[in-house]
Amino acid sequence: MNLDLSEEQEMLKKTARDFLEQECPRTLVREMEQDEKGYSPELWRKMAELGWMGLVFPEEYSGMGGNFVDLIILLGEMGRALVPGPFIPTVVSSGLPIFHHGTEEQKGNFLPEIASGELIMTLALTEPSTRFNESGTEAKAQHQFTNYSTSGTKLFVPDAHVADWMIFAARTKEGITLFLVPAKSPGISLTMLKTIASDKQFEVTLDDVKVPTANVLGKIGDGWKIITQIEEWSALAWCGYEVGSLQRVLEMTVSYANERIQFEQPIGSFQVIQHKCADMVIDIDGARFLTYQAAWKLSQGLAASMEISMAKAWTSEASRRVCLSGHQIHAGIGLFTDYDMELYFRRAKAMELAFGEGDFHREIIAQQLGL
């Protein structure tokens, strides 16, 4: 029973932190909110050179052979620095399903290029109804000889405009099926959505886009099982990112509370401020342990549906509480964009809503408990 990181993991964490402190200052984060691409190809390349995109893929696919705990540690540092861009959509939401369910050919085609940073991918799953269940999929794919004609509208597709390929969920006559689709195919149109986090999320519409049968991912009609896994991995990945963000919020807040003088003393000496900070500790530690436990179970090849839902429900709601306290303690200055607090506040809501917020995951937990 040991909740510590290994030496290698400590090394990974420190390297990532130092690197991102240099290469991803908050000024870059703000720039990217306005930037058309929304991420820095330069930073992306450097991250790839460090092996980050290949962290969880085996060496045979040019990866580093790491596990989900390693990934969570890395994502925590990325969350701390608020690294913008398609890392989770590419590596977790697309790369992992290809690794677990792709044919050898698909794995060979996609994974090494994901690992090298050359390939950006995203997941086109959610539909206008935004329901996270099977019946919510109305996008269709019709079998026509050697390919499928896919059509439908997807929302909240991250980084669709810079993606090279996407995973597209559609209903065939057998059920839900996943398709690997080149993002620049004729028949695909994109509309950028304006979001609270200024992250690049898109409406993506497919109109009779032809997809060869070889580009079906997993078994035809069996896509929902894979989608459930993708949702679990992606939800947990966002938890990892958010835990790092929240830790940074706490540090900034404590630092500010110790500096800001009112009534002739630092406001951090007032009991209410101290208690809010203590509660932030409880919230963040809860998020961290739940997230690590779930990641650890995955790294051991164990099922972790309950643990992942617990992590996502708690972290989602903890993120709101922590960011609110952060704002209250920063008070006036936190409302302005020359302070980082509001970056974290906005990003937290995006994370909370991605792949299920608290109520959604509590229902999963209720089912797992046998109710």
Add this chain to the structure above:
Amino acid sequence: MDFEFSPEEKKFKHEVHQFFQSEPELCAGFMEEWHGGEGFGPRTWALLRKLGEKHWLTPTWPRKYGGLELPYIYYYIIQEEMSYWIGLYACIGTAMAGPVILKCGTEEQKDFYLPRIARGEIEFCLGYSEPQAGSDLANLQLRAEDKGDYYLLNGQKTFNTRCHFAQYHWLAARTSSEGPKYRGISLFIVDLKTPGISITPLMTFSGERTNDVFYDDVKVPKSSLVGEPGMGFYYIMEALAYERVTPVGAYQRLFEQLLDYIKESDKGSDPVIRQKIAQLAIELEVCKLFTLNVVSAQSKGIIPVYEANAAKIFITETEQRLANTVVNILGLRGQLQRDSKWNVLNGMFEFIYRQSLTELIMRGTSEILRNVIAQRGLGLKRK
């Protein structure tokens, strides 16, 4: 990183689990004696003696004093099983007084107390709180005057739980009024049969017994002093450091019983109830992980100050929320007590709804502990 017990630890846990499972009468006996206000009665002592025979009360202690010299995690495993089966997870003797005697006591004190603690033959009660000294423990006033070949004790302790059945008082008394208050405190072990000590019961509104203890010209031998005079406050803090883990077995068991009840009733399909039960499950999981984090640190000999406080706050506040949530799910029947017709689950949650308030206050109020997290854990400045 490893969130599981090792195979040896699992085996040991199974052994301890089976032991308690095989003693339903003694377990039930403890609960009746404890909740009935008697405290440790004959069945409790019988259970403690059986645990003592296996050296399970003090498994980490040197063999010389009745331990097994096992790693700390084995003690935690036993605590969790005790918590699960009987709700009690520590004796003052085994968990607080014993470790301090082991560290700071004279050879005579070690030989006199430790083996009997290990065998489950004696219990201590904490003698800290006074009417004017609760959270502000350093404000205690009970006087211990050095009379040459004995100390003379005068004053009053309050909220001293276990005094009515324990053999020894683990007493914090003031030996000096010079200098800062906390530097004038010394720690004594007092035989509660000493003339001049009188104990009167205080019943809380949750039916638990604690006590006022009056010291009226009580003479105690010099050998009752623990360690050095004036070091009492430090020893108290030290004793607290050994007892930072809040096991969650009792709450897990309550949750299991709650789940069974919900499944048997028609309430499991109600979406609001599903949300509430799931939220409780999440919070109990966080409680478990907080405890494991403290255990993990203590296993390495690190004293996890702020983490232990965060755990205690969250676990005790979760207990109150658990009781409230369940009582409200049960609706009107949730208010019915143990001996009432129409009660649910033997009125257990109604009882905990009241009793949980004690937990929020004992061993450091939530408010004090939040101060400690903020000041010592985060480095926020004091006024």
